Amino acid sequence: MPASPIRKLVPYADEAKRQGKKIYHLNIGQPDIETPRPMIDAVRHADIKVLEYSHSAGFPSYREKLVDYYKRNNIEVTADDMLITTGGSEAISFGLYSCLDAGDEIIIPEPFYANYNGFAIAGDVNVKAIPSSVENNFALPPISEFEKMITPKTKAVMICNPNNPTGYLYAKEEIQALRDLVLKHDLFLFADEVYREFCYDDRTHHSVLEEEGIDEHAVLIDSVSKRYSACGARVGALVSRNKDVISTAMKFAQARLSPPTFAQIAAEASLDLPSDYFDEVKHEYVARRDLLVDALSQIDGVICPRPGGAFYTTVRLPVDDADKFCQWMLESFSLDNQTVMMAPASGFYATPDMGHDEVRIAYVLEKDELRQATECLARGLEEYPGRKE
Amino acid sequence: MPASPIRKLVPYADEAKRQGKKIYHLNIGQPDIETPRPMIDAVRHADIKVLEYSHSAGFPSYREKLVDYYKRNNIEVTADDMLITTGGSEAISFGLYSCLDAGDEIIIPEPFYANYNGFAIAGDVNVKAIPSSVENNFALPPISEFEKMITPKTKAVMICNPNNPTGYLYAKEEIQALRDLVLKHDLFLFADEVYREFCYDDRTHHSVLEEEGIDEHAVLIDSVSKRYSACGARVGALVSRNKDVISTAMKFAQARLSPPTFAQIAAEASLDLPSDYFDEVKHEYVARRDLLVDALSQIDGVICPRPGGAFYTTVRLPVDDADKFCQWMLESFSLDNQTVMMAPASGFYATPDMGHDEVRIAYVLEKDELRQATECLARGLEEYPGRKE
Numbered sequence: 001m002p003a004s005p006i007r008k009l010v011p012y013a014d015e016a017k018r019q020g021k022k023i024y025h026l027n028i029g030q031p032d033i034e035t036p037r038p039m040i041d042a043v044r045h046a047d048i049k050v051l052e053y054s055h056s057a058g059f060p061s062y063r064e065k066l067v068d069y070y071k072r073n074n075i076e077v078t079a080d081d082m083l084i085t086t087g088g089s090e091a092i093s094f095g096l097y098s099c100l101d102a103g104d105e106i107i108i109p110e111p112f113y114a115n116y117n118g119f120a121i122a123g124d125v126n127v128k129a130i131p132s133s134v135e136n137n138f139a140l141p142p143i144s145e146f147e148k149m150i151t152p153k154t155k156a157v158m159i160c161n162p163n164n165p166t167g168y169l170y171a172k173e174e175i176q177a178l179r180d181l182v183l184k185h186d187l188f189l190f191a192d193e194v195y196r197e198f199c200y201d202d203r204t205h206h207s208v209l210e211e212e213g214i215d216e217h218a219v220l221i222d223s224v225s226k227r228y229s230a231c232g233a234r235v236g237a238l239v240s241r242n243k244d245v246i247s248t249a250m251k252f253a254q255a256r257l258s259p260p261t262f263a264q265i266a267a268e269a270s271l272d273l274p275s276d277y278f279d280e281v282k283h284e285y286v287a288r289r290d291l292l293v294d295a296l297s298q299i300d301g302v303i304c305p306r307p308g309g310a311f312y313t314t315v316r317l318p319v320d321d322a323d324k325f326c327q328w329m330l331e332s333f334s335l336d337n338q339t340v341m342m343a344p345a346s347g348f349y350a351t352p353d354m355g356h357d358e359v360r361i362a363y364v365l366e367k368d369e370l371r372q373a374t375e376c377l378a379r380g381l382e383e384y385p386g387r388k389e
Numbered sequence: 390m391p392a393s394p395i396r397k398l399v400p401y402a403d404e405a406k407r408q409g410k411k412i413y414h415l416n417i418g419q420p421d422i423e424t425p426r427p428m429i430d431a432v433r434h435a436d437i438k439v440l441e442y443s444h445s446a447g448f449p450s451y452r453e454k455l456v457d458y459y460k461r462n463n464i465e466v467t468a469d470d471m472l473i474t475t476g477g478s479e480a481i482s483f484g485l486y487s488c489l490d491a492g493d494e495i496i497i498p499e500p501f502y503a504n505y506n507g508f509a510i511a512g513d514v515n516v517k518a519i520p521s522s523v524e525n526n527f528a529l530p531p532i533s534e535f536e537k538m539i540t541p542k543t544k545a546v547m548i549c550n551p552n553n554p555t556g557y558l559y560a561k562e563e564i565q566a567l568r569d570l571v572l573k574h575d576l577f578l579f580a581d582e583v584y585r586e587f588c589y590d591d592r593t594h595h596s597v598l599e600e601e602g603i604d605e606h607a608v609l610i611d612s613v614s615k616r617y618s619a620c621g622a623r624v625g626a627l628v629s630r631n632k633d634v635i636s637t638a639m640k641f642a643q644a645r646l647s648p649p650t651f652a653q654i655a656a657e658a659s660l661d662l663p664s665d666y667f668d669e670v671k672h673e674y675v676a677r678r679d680l681l682v683d684a685l686s687q688i689d690g691v692i693c694p695r696p697g698g699a700f701y702t703t704v705r706l707p708v709d710d711a712d713k714f715c716q717w718m719l720e721s722f723s724l725d726n727q728t729v730m731m732a733p734a735s736g737f738y739a740t741p742d743m744g745h746d747e748v749r750i751a752y753v754l755e756k757d758e759l760r761q762a763t764e765c766l767a768r769g770l771e772e773y774p775g776r777k778e
């Protein structure tokens with residue numbers, strides 16, 4: 001299994017720390033927003049005598065409340081259409097292993113979340129990547145490109161919406177084009193929608209489960225990690241109206257017994273948060289995004305899309321090699337004893353040599369820190385010996 | 390993937406409940422012992438602002454404290470020799486997937502914990518079972534039987550010690566015989582030791598990691614679920630001195646990001662429990678075991694070993710078919726409107742037709758309940774139409 005695009009840089013970050021530099025971490029997807037207090041308090045106040053296994057599909061009470069949550073998001077499902085998983089990670093693996101056999105193929109637009117590769121490799125599933133492009137804001141590649149890629153082994157298409165690592169928010173029309181594609185070729189359509197709430201500029205999220213006629217095809221990956229800044233909870237969900245998918249995934253769920261009990265208590269409490277909870281969070285992320293994109297766009301040779309969702313943007317930099325540049329920023333550069341850590345985008349591409357001049361930047365720092373981080377990055381680009389004109 | 394031996398009976402248990410019967414649950418491995426209060430309190434009092442991902446290998450502080458825990462159990466390991474997993478379940482799957490490729494074989498004495506099969510199937514690993522026998526208290530089968538089973542595809546041997554479902558506690562000499570076997574044939578030796586503390590009659594547990602000369606072979610599966618009656622925590626560990634095993638497993642660990650944070654707080658607190666914590670727990674289980682075994686041994690035709698550990702015993706009953714008998718007990722039998730649910734042992738055997746007259750009984754009820762349950766079972770055996778003489 002390949003090392004993740006972030007971990008490759010860890011030794012250089014350690015070196016920067018040894019040199020006493022402050023590192024602005026724009027490389028990770030761990031939000032700095034506080035976990036909502038009612039989630040933590042629910043766990044603190046839970047009256048637990050015996051910390052028992054939960055139902056393998058997750059607390060029935062939590063699944064019932066999720067029915068309402070999804071309904072508020074225009075997704076009509078029942079508690080039997082979902083399995084609570086140990087993070088979105090387990091939802092991805094249960095979904096893949098339930099729908100694809102060894103040797104089957106899944107088509108994913110690249111760049112994509114690097115761990116999809118890990119789960120695919122573990123399940124002996126082959127990922128076929130179709131490039132999306134920074135010039136086009138990483139929009140969905142033309143459907144004709146998907147069709148060229150389909151073989152008798154192709155069983156599924158997968159998207160992440162809004163996207164990690166690009167922040168791209170797919171339009172309703174793009175989801176509908178994928179709907180037509182999976183119907184025509186009888187494929188599964190996996191959608192990782194863990195950033196559902198993080199949609200900006202008054203745009204709304206359009207779920208694959210809002211589409212009619214693809215009940216047997218659509219498989220939703222979900223998680224509370226990003227939504228409520230609760231990455232350490234490890235609570236996600238696999239949601240599908242396809243009964244065979246859920247019953248097969250349930251066998252994997254039963255083998256591992258149950259998702260974590262404490263964290264399900266926190267996750268269930270999240271569903272009682274006031275409906276305006278995300279307003280403030282979104283307001284903060286939009287301000288950060290705009291600060292970052294405005295600053296980067298002023299740098300010669302940088303192409304920085306203004307993403308419609310999530311809290312990432314994938315940026316083209318005027319450098320010979322983004323892996324080397326990120327390493328150089330940690331090892332050899334500092335501005336007032338500060339530097340920036342980013343994720344080289346090469347790790348998010350399956351096709352060799354793609355994304356070699358791109359980085360993923362996560363805007364998970366508050367604005368003052370983010371401003372200083374972008375100043376560091378701008379100066380780093382000026383001084384980097386491998387800068388391209 | 391096959392249904393678990395317990396789940397097959399769920400519809401009949403539902404029927405018994407509809408009939409208003411009280412069911413004594415001797416079928417499950419969920420202890421009724423209270424989770425130690427300091428574990429729950431550690432979570433209640435944790436000062437969490439952002440519920441972040443933990444290290445993919447688990448909290449460094451927890452792993453450091455586990456070094457001392459293992460040392461107290463005569464196991465010398467470092468914090469780098471272990472990965473904290475999401476329950477013992479994930480330790481099993483990470484262990485299997487790190488050591489065996491698709492098509493490889495693992496030899497396991499049967500009856501064995503049914504979910505080993507699930508994880509093996511998910512990893513395309515073939516389980517080769519060697520029967521152990523109730524007449525022999527389910528001791529380790531002769532090494533010659535293992536040798537007959539070894540092929541070029543054989544990569545590992547696995548035991549559970551003390552054993553689920555038999556309660557058998559392997560003697561030091563049996564572990565040493567396995568050590569010689571895996572050295573001779575260059576195999577991995579997996580030991581699921583999650584019941585380590587549950588050893589009775591002044592016998593001590595002998596870990597595979599206490600054996601010298603098999604550092605590259607021995608892989609330990611561990612969990613806090615049974616030890617501290619904390620099944621819902623989902624915290625386990627994969628422990629090995631083989632650096633390649635740990636570094637390969639670490640890639641699986643990184644793909645799923647981290648084990649659950651709340652539960653690691655509880656697990657870490659468990660290591661501060663007073664050293665006599667298990668004395669009372671063991672005293673209780675020994676009393677239950679003796680009550681159960683003494684009562685069952687008086688029934689004509691029953692063969693009931695007195696296990697040396699865990700909280701299970703696998704029992705031969707004078708019935709035509711234990712699956713049918715267990716179903717009949719739920720559907721058609723009651724004593725004072727009460728009945729007993731057990732796990733038919735057939736589900737713990739890989740070889741067809743093995744264990745068809747055996748059940749696994751978990752002594753996880755307090756003594757008064759257990760006494761009534763055994764009375765129910767005795768009467769049920771008298772009345773069951775398929776009784777064998």
